[in-house]
Amino acid sequence: MNDKQHQVTVNFSDGVSRSFSVGEQTNILDAALAAEIPLLYQCRSGSCSSCIAQLAGGDARTRPGASSTLLASEYSAGQRLLCLCQAQSDCTFDVAYSSEVGSSTAQQVHVFVNAVERIASNVMRLTLELADGDWLEFRPGQFMQIEVPGYGVVRSYSPSSTAAQLPKLEFLVRLLPGGAMSGYLEEKATNEDVLTLSGPYGAFFLREEKRRAPHIFVAGGTGLAPILSMIDALRQGSGRKPPMLLSFGCAVPDALFCLEDIELRQQWLPSLEARICVDREPRDGLHQGSPVSALREGDVSADTVAYLCGPQPMIDAATTRLIELGANPANIFAEQFVASH
Ligand code: FES
Missing domain, CATH: 3.10.20.30 (Beta-grasp domain)
Structure with a gap:
């Protein structure tokens, strides 16, 4: 034809x-x-x-x-x-x-399991280390695919660490009942297991050329992982740090995680403000409602850059809200976090 x-x-x-x-x-x-x-x-x-x-x-x-x-x-x-x-x-x-x-193509590498640690009711922190002789580069926010040993499937996760921490890579994994990675991490994973990882992938990454602009990060659940990587990359960069606002939320206080990591970053980065949100069972110091509802008048300026990572409804609501508050749609970058079994 x-x-x-x-x-x-x-x-x-x-x-x-x-x-x-x-x-x-x-x-x-x-x-x-x-x-x-x-x-x-x-x-x-x-x-x-x-x-x-x-x-x-x-x-x-x-x-x-x-x-x-x-x-x-x-x-x-x-x-x-x-x-x-x-x-x-x-x-x-x-x-x-x-x-x-786009010219940095994905690599396939081998990684060792260094540590598996439960950090909330349904979240594990998985620390991996590149095998000798293997290397890869990535931008903060991009994701990797990890083959789940014994299950014949791959799962996508964004490192919460940065390229500066290589050969170590850290991931936040949400546990799902019956999930392949959840089953592996909870029941089988042992130190020194060797996994196959490929990456980096994705167009969700920190825009270096906009690093001086005010930043807003909106994260739901383990959507926090790529956001932590971005915040650390801004911290590790040279020069004056931009104003940053992190709005992070989970359903209930028990499901929250990485709060100490966030506090530590606030000590290192006085220009970082954090709003921690829960949908239910609010406590002192926590905003009640979604991380989108924590955004308010005065948070956004004309050159604000926003990074959103979480479930699609959160991304849609955050995009609408940020535009309403004055953000330029071209400066809003998002990645949907999809939980897979
Ligand atoms: S490559 Fe087109 S949507 Fe994934």
Whole structure:
């Protein structure tokens, strides 16, 4: 069949533009990767949002019958998942990362289990160490896939640690009844087990070029992990630290974790304010309600950069609220945290 060709241009945030041609029946991501365009992607099936791009000109549509995680409002505002998207004309996309980011490809490495520690009623801290001779780089906020030994499945987690702590990697794992990783960590994991890990993946990472702007972090549950990594990366960077607001929440006080880690960071970083939230059973010093409800007038300025990580409804509510408070939608970055069994 004759696949009519169109020219697609991708504009990266560092001013680099790359063009390639794509057939009308071909996924734009496939054509871009064949042309060695450094786009971010992971699942290639519409579920991870890594390949998100903003249509800036022309006509490109989601392939008929494909289902994606994009909200109808995001789609009508021009957002597209390139792995599901076909060009109907010549078109242009903007992506919110620089051309260097996608060039660091995922590695597969071996890691040793260093420690497994329960830190809340349903959260474990998993500390891993890269095997001798293995190495990988990642940006704060990106995620890795870990193969669960004996279960034949992989699970995605973002390190709560930073690249500066390599060869150590730390993850926060939410325990789910019947979950593969939960079963492994609770019943089988022993020190010195060797796991296979691959990464980094994802387009959710600290934007270095915006590090001087005020930051807002909104985290639900173990969505805190990539946020801690980002806060630490800002702390480890040179120069004056920006004002930072962390709004972190769990359902009940017993489910909260890493509060000491947050306090310690507040001592190190006087410009970090933390609001700890619970939906139920409020106590002194805790905000009652979601981490979104803890955001208020005066928190946001025109150049605020926001990073959101948690369940999709929290992300949607936080995005709406931040825009209402004056944030620029282009400065809001989010990653949905999906619990999988
Ligand atoms: S690569 Fe995962 S949504 Fe496109």
